[in-house]
Amino acid sequence: MNLEVADLRLSFGGLLAIDGLSFGVGENEIVSVIGPNGAGKTSAFNCVTGFYRPTAGRILLDGQDVSGRRPEQIAAMGVARTFQNLRLFGELSVLDNVRAGTHLWSRQRAIDALLHTPRFRRTENEVTDEAHRWLDFVGLRGDRAGPARALPYGEQRRVEIARALARRPSLLLLDEPAAGLNHSEKAEMTDLIRRIRELGISIALIEHDMGLVMEVSERVVVLNFGREIADGPPEQVRRDPQVIEAYLGRDAEDSEIAEIIGDGHG
């Protein structure tokens, strides 16, 4: 799926959280949106998924203007997302969390469910099989029958991605998928993101881990205080003086910043 964000603006009262953001994610591409905390990245995702109504600008999915549509309408068009702070159903089993992702395409008829007809059972089995396949795909190692909250953090991130994939999306928005992951988990996440793209899914990625961003992205869009300051291939963006300054102007102690500057001058 093709995403086109054109001159997006979003204000909360007097605060201009997004001040003219334009970028595109082509068919089967990975595009990252980076920028310091509070730059407006998550707000931009919330506009794309219909959680926020943009103040101005347009959002196109495969050429169709969806600005101002409701979240469920946009989800039904094939857009799925994960959240910066995990939003699993903690008490529900791991498997049921992923099964919940299938509801868009597996909608059961109430009468079949009530009477437990063969048709109902057949669909239930398909849903369960598919949930297992997605958990295999994301490489989940933990217990699938136990509650999601019992899994280690890194495993919960995989479950959240599996749930999003179970919606069979054409566009996937990942909000900081590597946050809180250790070094080897990050490497696995990098590989997983690539494999998702190989399924033919377009990906928009918010991520603070510059190593991951530089490795997987076709293009990188940089936001600073709601304004877009750069958009280009990773090698170009990491050497952009405005980008380096935006990061330097904040907290130079931050490792991601040290990394971007290090790479930029290296």
Ligand SMILES: Nc1ncnc2c1ncn2[C@@H]1O[C@H](COP(=O)(O)OP(=O)(O)OP(=O)(O)O)[C@@H](O)[C@H]1O
């Ligand atoms: N619902 C809201 N009401 C008011 N202000 C908001 C709301 N959501 C976000 N903001 C503000 O909009 C600005 C952009 O926030 P946003 O969360 O989009 O940034 P971000 O780039 O995703 O940051 P982070 O990397 O910390 O997640 C911030 O100043 C934030 O405080």
